[in-house]
Amino acid sequence: MDRFLSLAAALLQPLLLLAAAPLLAGLVRRIKARLQNRRGAPLLTPYRDLRKLFGKEAVVARTASPLFRAAPYVVFAATLLAAAALPVFSTVLPGARIADAIALIGLLGLARFMLVLAGLDAGTPFGGMGAAREMLVTSFAEPALLLVIFTLAMTTHTTNLAGMADATLGGTTVLRPSYLFALAALLMVGVAECGRIPVDNPATHLELTMIHEGMLLEYSGRHLALMDWAAQLKLLLFAMLTVDLFLPWGLATRADPLALLLALPLLALKLALLAALLAVSETVLAKMRVFRVPGYLTLAFLLALLGLLSHVILEAAL
Amino acid sequence: MSLAALPLLDQAVLVLAAMALFSAFALLAQSRLLAAIHVFAWQGLLVAAVAALMGAASGDVNLYVSAAITLALKVLLIPWMLHRLLRRLALERQADPLAHPALTLLAAAAIVVFADWVAAPVAQFEHSATRNVIAISLAVVLLGLLMMVVRRQALAQVLGFMAMENGLLLAAVASTHGMPLVVELGVAFDVLVAMVLFGVFFLQIKDSIDSLDVDRLSQLSASIEQDEEPEPRP
Numbered sequence: 001m002d003r004f005l006s007l008a009a010a011l012l013q014p015l016l017l018l019a020a021a022p023l024l025a026g027l028v029r030r031i032k033a034r035l036q037n038r039r040g041a042p043l044l045t046p047y048r049d050l051r052k053l054f055g056k057e058a059v060v061a062r063t064a065s066p067l068f069r070a071a072p073y074v075v076f077a078a079t080l081l082a083a084a085a086l087p088v089f090s091t092v093l094p095g096a097r098i099a100d101a102i103a104l105i106g107l108l109g110l111a112r113f114m115l116v117l118a119g120l121d122a123g124t125p126f127g128g129m130g131a132a133r134e135m136l137v138t139s140f141a142e143p144a145l146l147l148v149i150f151t152l153a154m155t156t157h158t159t160n161l162a163g164m165a166d167a168t169l170g171g172t173t174v175l176r177p178s179y180l181f182a183l184a185a186l187l188m189v190g191v192a193e194c195g196r197i198p199v200d201n202p203a204t205h206l207e208l209t210m211i212h213e214g215m216l217l218e219y220s221g222r223h224l225a226l227m228d229w230a231a232q233l234k235l236l237l238f239a240m241l242t243v244d245l246f247l248p249w250g251l252a253t254r255a256d257p258l259a260l261l262l263a264l265p266l267l268a269l270k271l272a273l274l275a276a277l278l279a280v281s282e283t284v285l286a287k288m289r290v291f292r293v294p295g296y297l298t299l300a301f302l303l304a305l306l307g308l309l310s311h312v313i314l315e316a317a318l
Numbered sequence: 319m320s321l322a323a324l325p326l327l328d329q330a331v332l333v334l335a336a337m338a339l340f341s342a343f344a345l346l347a348q349s350r351l352l353a354a355i356h357v358f359a360w361q362g363l364l365v366a367a368v369a370a371l372m373g374a375a376s377g378d379v380n381l382y383v384s385a386a387i388t389l390a391l392k393v394l395l396i397p398w399m400l401h402r403l404l405r406r407l408a409l410e411r412q413a414d415p416l417a418h419p420a421l422t423l424l425a426a427a428a429i430v431v432f433a434d435w436v437a438a439p440v441a442q443f444e445h446s447a448t449r450n451v452i453a454i455s456l457a458v459v460l461l462g463l464l465m466m467v468v469r470r471q472a473l474a475q476v477l478g479f480m481a482m483e484n485g486l487l488l489a490a491v492a493s494t495h496g497m498p499l500v501v502e503l504g505v506a507f508d509v510l511v512a513m514v515l516f517g518v519f520f521l522q523i524k525d526s527i528d529s530l531d532v533d534r535l536s537q538l539s540a541s542i543e544q545d546e547e548p549e550p551r552p
Binding site for chain 2: 174175176177178180181295298299302303305306309310312313314315
């Protein structure tokens with residue numbers, strides 16, 4: 001029975017994330033609208049958008065190669081696979097053993113690589129511009145993300161996400177300067193990776209400064225639906241990563257039905273708080289010029305590096 | 319001994335020291351003078367908070383006094399004076415970008431590693447729980463020095479000098495529970511007098527070369543005039 005339960009929970013995790021991803025995007029949009037004194041679209045609008053797009057015909061440019069058709073499926077599958085590795089309810093489920101942080105960054109890298117190729121494939125100037133900018137952002141964001149993982153791995157002695165959450169849950173509560181820096185760096189990198197303000201504006205494709213939307217301009221129908229869904233899933237993935245690494249309290253450390261059930265509302269609360277934080281920061285910040293983005297990401301990298309150094313200086317040599 | 323075994327106050331001191339190190343980086347990278355003054359004030363506040371926390375941990379009244387002096391001088395008085403000076407020199411919007419930002423930040427990170435290496439033997443012989451702050455404060459001192467080297471604006475260089483003093487105070491407070499009060503008062507007034515003198519100097523420099531860019535001090539005044547007003551062609 002216990003085995004069956006944990007297997008079911010492990011299979012349920014990615015499906016739950018997949019189902020919740022549009023809701024999180026809708027929630028962020030809704031809070032943002034309220035902060036700007038608008039009524040905002042209903043929470044379920046992203047679901048309706050997806051359904052509408054899935055029902056429409058997919059138009060492909062004459063110049064596009066087969067890669068253009070394959071890219072949405074690869075991007076979606078890689079993002080889903082990365083999300084499947086994250087511990088959602090519990091740290092002891094069967095899937096926890098493959099939840100390696102470096103593999104997760106690799107899967108996200110694969111998704112991004114295909115997205116960039118697809119952006120270049122149709123041969124439109126906006127696609128190429130978006131692709132070039134995406135690579136610019138990535139080349140700064142990915143090292144910072146890896147440094148965050150290394151900082152945490154030095155304290156927890158593992159790169160397994162479930163193991164990291166377990167180590168934080170198991171030990172006594174300690175104020176660690178390195179975690180503080182790593183958290184700040186992860187939030188900054190997450191904003192850049194998910195294409196949110198101040199790096200990119202997800203609400204419009206009418207700006208000349210667009211990054212993510214620029215690569216999607218040629219997509220329509222089910223292809224666009226998959227790409228949009230993958231982007232929403234990525235936002236949820238980064239929120240979950242923040243929760244798992246820095247606020248794991250509430251995750252079940254045993255496969256026991258009550259603990260699994262209790263983990264869910266607490267997780268929803270934490271995600272809602274992160275969504276509110278994102279909405280507030282998107283409301284008070286203005287989008288920055290593209291050429292300022294490397295400076296922003298250098299700050300994130302510096303924070304992650306300081307996290308690493310402060311671990312070595314202040315925590316390890318004690 | 320692991321971090322978890324330390325009392326909460328000492329853990330908070332470590333966190334604040336790490337944040338002071340970050341503020342030293344922020345000061346180094348901040349190109350706008352007005353924002354740099356604000357960062358300097360925040361750094362002073364962090365050091366004052368470390369002093370107050372160490373005072374709470376050890377029950378030493380001297381540390382509260384030095385926290386109060388730091389708060390009054392480094393957080394309020396000196397930033398206010400710099401602010402007034404900036405307005406008087408009409409430099410509020412002046413930015414002094416680094417010539418090689420990436421290189422400077424790499425050098426700064428290398429300095430932190432170097433400071434840790436230098437402080438390692440010192441830290442071994444100490445018994446205080448927060449002895450590792452010595453490395454951090456040495457790094458803050460050296461970063462202030464680096465700031466004086468890489469910046470061209472005289473006002474930014476003064477900020478670097480003041481940040482060095484913050485680092486010294488951090489070392490004194492966190493590792494040896496503070497300097498004797500007489501020394502502390504002497505240093506505090508030294509810094510204050512230095513600030514006043516710097517102010518007078520700035521006005522003089524501004525008067526004679528019409529800028530606070532110290533690189534231009536190495537040119538002869540005749541050549542400066544030539545730079546600005548090319549001779550009319552006959």
